[in-house]
Amino acid sequence: MIELDTRTLLAVLCMALALSSLALALLYRLHRNLPGPRDWAIGMVAISFGIGLVGGRNLIPPFWSIAVANALILVGLAFLVAGTRRFLGHSSGWPLLASIVVTFSLPIAYYHNVPEALGLRIISGSIGMALLVFIGSWGIVRTYRSHLLSVSAHQAVAVLLVLHGIISLARAADSFFQPDSTTDLMALGLSTNIFFAWGSLFVFGITVGLAVMVTERLRDMLEDRLIKENVARRAAEATLQEQRNFLTMVSHEFRTPLGIMAASADLIACNLPASDKESFEELDRIHRASRRLSNLVEGCLADDWLESVSQSRRSGELDVSSVLAELATEYNVSLHGEGKPIRVDADPYLLPIAFSALLDNACKYAHTPEGVTLSYLQQEKTVEVTVCDDGPGIDPADVPRLFEKFYRARRTQHKPGAGLGLHLVQRIVALHEGSVWLDQTHGTAFCVSLPLLKS
Structure with missing residues (x-):
């Protein structure tokens, strides 16, 4: 010891x-x-x-x-x-x-x-x-x-x-x-x-x-x-809510004067002589400006609505092939797919909006209506939906910011829009645990991948 x-x-x-x-x-x-x-x-x-x-x-x-x-x-x-x-x-x-x-x-x-x-x-x-x-x-x-x-x-x-x-x-x-x-x-x-x-x-x-x-x-x-x-966080949420309320109020208030402007332009056009081409051109400018502002207002309201529902999206069984078939008929575009039901867990209201926004863009920028195609393909655990058009494409410099809110590519400045469509698409797809990307290998194609419904 x-x-x-x-x-x-x-x-x-x-x-x-x-x-x-x-x-x-x-x-x-x-x-x-x-x-x-x-x-x-x-x-x-x-x-x-x-x-x-x-x-x-x-x-x-x-x-x-x-x-x-x-x-x-x-x-x-x-x-x-x-x-x-x-x-x-x-x-x-x-x-x-x-x-x-x-x-x-x-x-x-x-x-x-x-x-x-x-x-x-x-x-x-x-x-x-x-x-x-x-x-x-x-x-x-x-x-x-x-x-x-x-x-x-x-x-x-x-x-x-x-x-x-x-x-x-x-x-x-x-x-x-x-x-x-x-x-x-x-x-x-x-x-x-x-x-x-x-x-x-x-x-x-x-x-x-x-x-x-x-x-x-x-x-x-x-x-x-x-x-x-x-x-x-509470202060930011309160500020964000005030911003949403203000945006909603302003957007709603814009709708009435925009409608009056469009209706007044239509009335003036009806009463103009066919020879007054200069006035018709000015009225056409009014129509284009009012449509552009209307698109901005609608986009803001849609983004605000998406923000309110994004925290608790609806969940249900949805057949992607059926939804795409209806949209192809509505937009009069060709549809390529297997035709069999492909089921995903999705919000039946939100997901069609995403596909519709992609088709809107494709139809807007395609050279011809026939240049827009809609296709889908079932993979092992996902379904891939592709919306393709034969338009001028997107500048590589614009690609990194393509899904940003209110961002518009330089080649699209002459077209009406608010730069909210692709932003909404990305948010909706993200809510469904999917992904969206641009593929310009053959034309301009936006691809959406969504997980299949688990059996």
Whole structure:
């Protein structure tokens, strides 16, 4: 059985400090943006070196094993306290901490080579440690005084610091009231063994406590971020709803004057003599402008309606071949397909709108009505629908923005439209977990792929 003498306990403390230094260094590496972890890592490393030098007592010069060792321990504790204060949002307090380190390190350095001054050195170092940890615990208590009864890592760290301070003062009192003739630290016996044993527990507890403090801080930051995100989301939703209401109101208000304009132009055309070609041209310009504005209004209303239903589309069994056959008859275009039922899970109102919009575009830009074809092909798990025309095609520079809202390709500027058709197609297809793309290998073809209904 290993005898738990002073050197054994000191070795255990050294190993605990080494592991704690590694853990706090990793904590700092993971959270460089947080104030505190860097100071904790530096402090624990300094204490580790200090205790390591203490372990070399009688093996290395007294200046290093006594003066430098105790100074490093006090400096390390000061870094732990400064890091904790910075983590809590306070100033580091280095002027006060540094004065304590210097004040209680000087007697140790002055008497480092006087064996009979061992008790004085213990008293000086213990009081210095007690003052440092009491400052650290007071910073925590002052910050969380309204939550002292709750259980958290902050309270646990404060309790550990207070206990360390009390034990350090008890050690100083023991050395003061019971002076020992022993001049060797390793032979002091019970009081030193208890202090080193407590040191191992303190190092382990303070490391875990600081790590949990970081976790609690990250949790609080995440909660604050979620609250702010929810507030921003609600504000955005309210603004978007106001925009939709305004757009709907304006769109509806535009319909009446546009209808009056079209009707008035028709009435004027009926009363014009056939020889007044200039007036007929102006009336034709009025008709084209009113149709273009009407298309814009209808597109805006359709997009607003799609936005309202997109969150909960209807779901049902739909025969794609039947829908396409009806659309081919309506648009008077040729249909190519197997003719057998092809069933998908779709909204019976939305999906035909997407195919209709593609056919509208094809008929609008095709050179001849016969140049528009509609085809479909069942794959293993999908059905692919293709709408093709023999029009001028789309400039490759316009392809990346083809499905953007209100975007119109340069070759289509002379045609009526609002740049909403393909945008609506893409959104409807996406609602059905499908995809749409442009293929200009042979003519201009828009292809839609939809998953088949699962049996």
